[in-house]
Structure formats: C-alpha cells, structure tokens
Amino acid sequence: SQQGEEDPQALSIQEGENATMNCSYKTSINNLQWYRQNSGRGLVHLILIRSNEREKHSGRLRVTLDTSKKSSSLLITASRAADTASYFCATVHSGYSTLTFGKGTMLLVSP
C-alpha cells in the first residue's frame, strides 16, 4: 500500500513561476525523500529531509517537514520547462529501510 499522498495530483504553471507540491503520510517516519520522474526516464532523487529537520534547501528546491501534521511540501522556485515531470514523495518508516511512495504530482511548466 502507498502511504504518501501528494497534492495536487496535477499542476500547470508558466515558466518563472513557483510550484508547490504537498505530501501527507500516516505513520511515523525516519526521513522523507522527494523524487522526480521524467516521461520515459527513471526516478531521480532530489532531496532527503530527516524527521528531526524542519526545512532543507537544494538549489531551487525547498522542502519543509511538519511531523506533527505528518506533512511535507516541495517548493520549486523560478520553474523551467525542464522541470516538467512527475514528483513523488517517499517515506522511510521508522524501523525500516524501504521507501513507500505516493502517487505523485504531475507538474507541467509551459514556456
């Protein structure tokens, strides 16, 4: 079963705008990871945030984690057409080493 639930399911924006995707989960985690999947390509790891962290940055990416609400958000600033992809959050349950993925958010960035 899939634990993470991304919101929205689909997002369409213009180049230069910011994109925000949210993820909610159900049980306690060790960390939460965001992955990107382009059409026809494999999954690429973007960023990992641990349960004791609240915010993390990597280039144009900003991830927040609120363990009290069991939710995370991914912000992509100044989006580009090349950011068009599906974005998945994946959680590592406490005591496990495997990833549980959500259904993903499809992001379309138009030039």
Added chain:
Amino acid sequence: GAGVSQTPSNKVTEKGKYVELRCDPISGHTALYWYRQSLGQGPEFLIYFQGTGAADDSGLPNDRFFAVRPEGSVSTLKIQRTERGDSAVYLCASSSGLLWEEQFFGPGTRLTVL
C-alpha cells in the same frame, strides 16, 4: 561512473510464460531494491537485498514472484506463470547500504503480458 542498469528495457510475453528481469546495481552498492510501478501510480516496493540475502521480501505479491542476488551484485527478478495483471514497469534501485539514505534507480523494464 555507470548507474543502475536494467535489461531488457522492454519485455512482451504471453500469459502463463516465465520471465526474468535483470538488474545491475552501482558498483559497490550493497543494498538492492525491486519496485513495481503501474500506470499513474508511484512505485510499490517488492523486495530488498542486503548483500546476497533478501532482508525484506514483504512486498512480493505472491509465490509466483522470486528474486535472487547470488553474488551480492547483479539481481534477477523471476516471475512464473505470468498474468496480465503483472504488466507494469519493474524498477530496480541500489544504495550504499546505509539505512534510510537515497536510492539510485535504473530506467526500468516495461513488462507487457498479453
């Protein structure tokens, strides 16, 4: 360096046939994972190897599915008596073996069961 590779990239088979899907992880990675991804869904965990042994096979849907990693490197996912519902993209990932860190994914094998 080379990433995770998977062969074949596409596999079409008939219902009831046996298939083998191969994964070659990043050199030196001790952990190897298999996932299955259906259209419009996120990947679903199947099995996890640490070295040669299956550390967690709780995601295998039934006993038609089996995976091996005899020398702690290349892994083969084996599916017996394939069913149409087995059609999906099968993804392999590897990691250095430290718990809870990022995984590196291969491009996947698209399996179609007719």
